[in-house]
Amino acid sequence: MAPRIAEHAADAVAQITDGSTVLIGGFGNAGQPMELIDALLECGATGLTVVNNNAGQADAGLALLIKERRVKKVICSFPRQSDSWHFDEAYRAGELELELVPQGNLAERIRAAGAGIGGFFTPTGYGTMLAEGKETREIDGVGYVFETPIKADFALIKALRADTFGNLVYRKTARNFGPVMATASSNAIVQVDEIVPVGQIDPETVVTPGIYVDTVVAIESGPTPALAPKKK
Amino acid sequence: MTTFTTTEAALTRDEMAQLVAADIPAGAFVNLGIGQPTNVSNFLTDEQGVTLHTENGMLGMGPVAAEGEVDGDLINAGKIPVTELAGASYFHHADSFAMMRGGHLDVCVLGAFQVSAGGDLANWHTGAEGAIPAVGGAMDLAIGAKSTWVMMSLFTKADDSKLVEALTYPVTGLGCVSRIYTEQAVFLIDGDGVRVRSSHGTTFEELAARVPIELKRA
Numbered sequence: 001m002a003p004r005i006a007e008h009a010a011d012a013v014a015q016i017t018d019g020s021t022v023l024i025g026g027f028g029n030a031g032q033p034m035e036l037i038d039a040l041l042e043c044g045a046t047g048l049t050v051v052n053n054n055a056g057q058a059d060a061g062l063a064l065l066i067k068e069r070r071v072k073k074v075i076c077s078f079p080r081q082s083d084s085w086h087f088d089e090a091y092r093a094g095e096l097e098l099e100l101v102p103q104g105n106l107a108e109r110i111r112a113a114g115a116g117i118g119g120f121f122t123p124t125g126y127g128t129m130l131a132e133g134k135e136t137r138e139i140d141g142v143g144y145v146f147e148t149p150i151k152a153d154f155a156l157i158k159a160l161r162a163d164t165f166g167n168l169v170y171r172k173t174a175r176n177f178g179p180v181m182a183t184a185s186s187n188a189i190v191q192v193d194e195i196v197p198v199g200q201i202d203p204e205t206v207v208t209p210g211i212y213v214d215t216v217v218a219i220e221s222g223p224t225p226a227l228a229p230k231k232k
Numbered sequence: 233m234t235t236f237t238t239t240e241a242a243l244t245r246d247e248m249a250q251l252v253a254a255d256i257p258a259g260a261f262v263n264l265g266i267g268q269p270t271n272v273s274n275f276l277t278d279e280q281g282v283t284l285h286t287e288n289g290m291l292g293m294g295p296v297a298a299e300g301e302v303d304g305d306l307i308n309a310g311k312i313p314v315t316e317l318a319g320a321s322y323f324h325h326a327d328s329f330a331m332m333r334g335g336h337l338d339v340c341v342l343g344a345f346q347v348s349a350g351g352d353l354a355n356w357h358t359g360a361e362g363a364i365p366a367v368g369g370a371m372d373l374a375i376g377a378k379s380t381w382v383m384m385s386l387f388t389k390a391d392d393s394k395l396v397e398a399l400t401y402p403v404t405g406l407g408c409v410s411r412i413y414t415e416q417a418v419f420l421i422d423g424d425g426v427r428v429r430s431s432h433g434t435t436f437e438e439l440a441a442r443v444p445i446e447l448k449r450a
Contacts, residue, residue, distance in 0.1 A: 027288045027325075028311035029304055053325075080366035091364060100365050103287065104329030104372035111326040124333060124372045127406040129357075143406070172322055173288050174305040179324040207324075224304030226313045 003166040006217040009039035021049040023155040023181040031174035033158040037061040046070045055079035055087035077103040113149035114183025155185035162192045166210030182212040189215040234450045242415045242433030250275040260338040266310040269341035292320030332376035340377035344384045349445040351409040354401035374405030386414035
């Protein structure tokens with residue numbers, strides 16, 4: 001089935017309910033679906049579990065969701081940054097649960113969820129405090145840790161372009177988590193710079209096939225800022 | 233066969249980076265960690281034909297973007313705007329780390345808080361009470377490449393050796409480091425223990441006295 005084409009960001013995220021697990025794409029500003037995150041803040045959903053590489057920067061996007069205490073748990077690899085003051089405050093106040101995951105394990109756990117894999121043994125993290133309490137196994141003389149998939153109710157993703165079948169292409173390093181996150185949620189919501197008619201994306205260049213995409217919204221967001229906005 | 237060499241002066245940061253760059257094999261696929269290792273790219277030559285990987289999904293990363301060529305969608309793992317070289321490619325995060333974990337990268341250069349005589353690495357967390365932990369790609373990088381090299385100062389500000397018998401900082405990866413570049417010496421770690429490849433502004437004997445593990449001369 002072709003994806004729903006939403007009118008605007010608020011329409012795109014309207015189904016996100018309290019207590020949902022939401023994958024949010026992006027690495028720094030690149031690939032971060034800023035307008036969808038703003039709309040999620042506006043829609044008022046709370047008690048969210050958010051999966052992202054980071055835990056919000058400065059006074060924008062995910063950082064504001066955390067500031068408004070809409071997030072009960074963050075699953076990420078790198079929460080602590082020079083401008084992650086809203087995360088720092090909520091975490092130190094004991095008002096936000098953190099699950100810290102090595103970046104490659106995070107990506108692979110999301111990939112596993114989308115690929116129907118029940119878990120996998122990875123060498124990353126073996127012998128470290130992030131493997132404490134987890135099943136381990138030695139295979140051919142190498143230590144591995146068992147990691148489980150991260151499934152989600154929703155994914156918020158930014159791509160460059162979609163056709164009306166939901167086929168996606170991305171732009172440069174803004175691709176990052178988008179393709180795996182699209183596969184791992186029941187409802188992948190994608191913001192793109194433009195939606196084009198079917199046939200205008202060369203099938204050989206499609207990165208995310210439309211089968212994974214549930215909702216598309218066109219948002220003129222302009223060039224990605226190179227740096228996070230400074231504290232006001 | 234490696235033979236021990238020595239210079240009168242300690243290495244500067246740039247000289248360390250230059251030495252690491254010169255040691256990277258021609259045609260290698262390399263990941264340079266955030267901080268000091270990033271400087272290595274400034275000393276790689278065109279003739280070496282080294283391809284740089286950045287874990288946020290790119291091979292063929294070029295130099296830091298100059299003013300006027302900054303593109304917010306084209307950044308490195310430190311979120312600094314960079315450029316793309318001819319032959320570059322983009323891929324998603326799971327592919328990027330599969331590439332690393334699968335042993336396809338030849339060399340990874342990282343910073344460190346401590347390295348043990350057995351090549352265990354600590355570089356992600358001080359373990360200090362109340363510190364917010366953040367790991368990023370550190371654990372994946374440590375164990376992924378065919379060779380993991382460390383660039384670090386040999387001693388802390390309190391004059392403690394960062395090359396130790398056993399880590400006191402939280403582990404990033406076990407038995408993964410094969411080479412350490414410091415201002416005073418280059419160390420090789422393999423099944424035979426720790427050998428000093430070169431000393432700089434110091435002697436093998438002084439190093440043996442100050443570093444609390446058994447050292448051999450290469």
